[in-house]
Amino acid sequence: MTADWGDALGGTVVLAEKWPVLGRHERAVGWLQVWADLGRAPRTIDAYSRGLAEYLLVCEREGVDPLTANRAHVALFVRELTSRPSRRGANVVSIDSGAGLSNATIQQRLVSVRLFYDFLMEEGLRESNPAGRGRYTPGRRQSGQQRGLVPRMTKLPWIPSEQQWLDILRVARDEPIRNRVMLALAYDAALRREELCSLRTDDLDPARRMLRVRAETTKNRLERMVPYSASTGVLLSGYLTHRSTLSRARGPLFLSESRRNHAQPLSLWTWSKVVRRIALEASVPRFSTHTTRHLCLTDLARMGWELHTIATFAGHRNTDSTLQYIHLSGRDLADKLSRGMEHIHAWRINMLTSTEPQRCPGDGSDVRGAR
Structure with missing residues (x-):
């Protein structure tokens, strides 16, 4: 792994340690550096690195040069992904386990391979993409209808039952005020994990009970203003008083209280660990940092909110993403x-x-x- 690549990816060596196979392929390094230079989010770079590294490992195992690989070799990679045994059983919570990959995760891996070959074609190193975007499906009248290498499954988001939600609340009631207000805001404003953890003190408008979700923290780079309830406002006011004992400086809203990172911004992974601990204690293992968002949007659909209103509230660029909550609500x-x-x-x-x-x-x- 070259030092230049580590600098291009923000100076981190985590990717080099995690997937050393990438450093053995110069074109892979170049492709990832292009995405890093274009300012793609670290999590996007991480996902691309993971998918491409797994593909390159299969190529090395089969003695295939990725630059000359054909569709049969990509199909071999797909077979490896779809038949990979699960070390954790049928319900794998973390995709980091490297086992039991879901359909969505397999699609994500293939995106990395497809974009890598797009890059090679743009560089004049290949004439075709072996991981192309599918082929036209016979019998389809609509032009442009394609079938991908792996059939795409569309599943509705999981939301807890009322009893499971009450179990989560029972455990959360004993949590520190920071964790309680984060759960409340995550549900009240349907915030994604990164949006929640990236909130700053100047994003709050307590007088109108509104908060600003900045474009750079969102998934699709759409800024939005969302309200929160009076009860959440009372809890938030209590947390701000508590926060002043950690730091009086304006900046990140949620701060770490650990000895190691005292008064430092709370990381995404720390919040994920908090939610995971609550979920296990409540015996609701499927509950995650995204569940509160799914539950909020489904509840809005149940209450009769119009599709476009829910999409605006959620920050969806396309109402297709919002429709799943209408379907889930059964309205x-x-x-x-x-x-x-x-x-x-x-x-x-x-x-x-x-x-x-x-x-x-x-x-x-x-x-x-x-x-």
């Missing part, structure tokens, strides 16, 4: 079922109380009413 289906049942109910009552022959809905038969 549209429940409304249709309710309207349909009202019609059937009215027909049955009318049939019971009428002395005239009744026609069954949907067919041509007559039914004699009760006399």
Whole structure:
């Protein structure tokens, strides 16, 4: 691994230690450096590095030069991903385990390989991309319909049941005020983990109970203003008083209270560990830092918020992302079922109380009413 690459990726040596195979492939280093120079988020670079490193390891194992690999070699990589045994059982919580990869994670790995070969084509080192974006599906009338190397599964987000939510609250009630206010804001404002941990004191507007989610902290670089409730405001006020005992300086809102990082900004990983500990203590292992966001948006859909309003609140660039919460809430289906049942109910009552022959809905038969 070259020192220049470490500097390009923010001076970190973590990637070099984690995936030394990348340092053995000059073009891989060059590709990642381009993304780093373009200012991609560290987590994006990390995901690209992980996916490409796993592919390069398969190439080395098979004695294949990645620059001349064909679709059969990429298919071999796909088979390795889809058949990889799970060391932790069927339900793997962390993708860092290197086992039991989900469909979404496999798609993410393939994105890294696909973009790497796009880069090689742009550099004139290849004429085609062996990990192309699929092929046209026979029988599809709509132009542009493609089928990828691995069928993409679209699953609805997981949200806890009411009892599971109460179990989480029971455990959270005994947490320090910082953790309680972070959970409250994460749900109240439907914040992503990075958005929550990146909040600053000057992002708050206590008078109007609003907070600003800065563009550079969001997934799609869309800044937004979101409200929070009065009860969260009371909790937040208590935390600000507590925070002043750690630091009176303006800056990151949530600070570490550990001896090692006292009064330093709270890291994403520390918050993840806090939520994981709460989830395990509450016996709700599927609960994660993103669950509060899923739950909030689903609750808004249940309350009848319009699609575009929820999308604006969530910071979604496309309403396709918002639709999954409408589906998860069952709102549209429940409304249709309710309207349909009202019609059937009215027909049955009318049939019971009428002395005239009744026609069954949907067919041509007559039914004699009760006399």
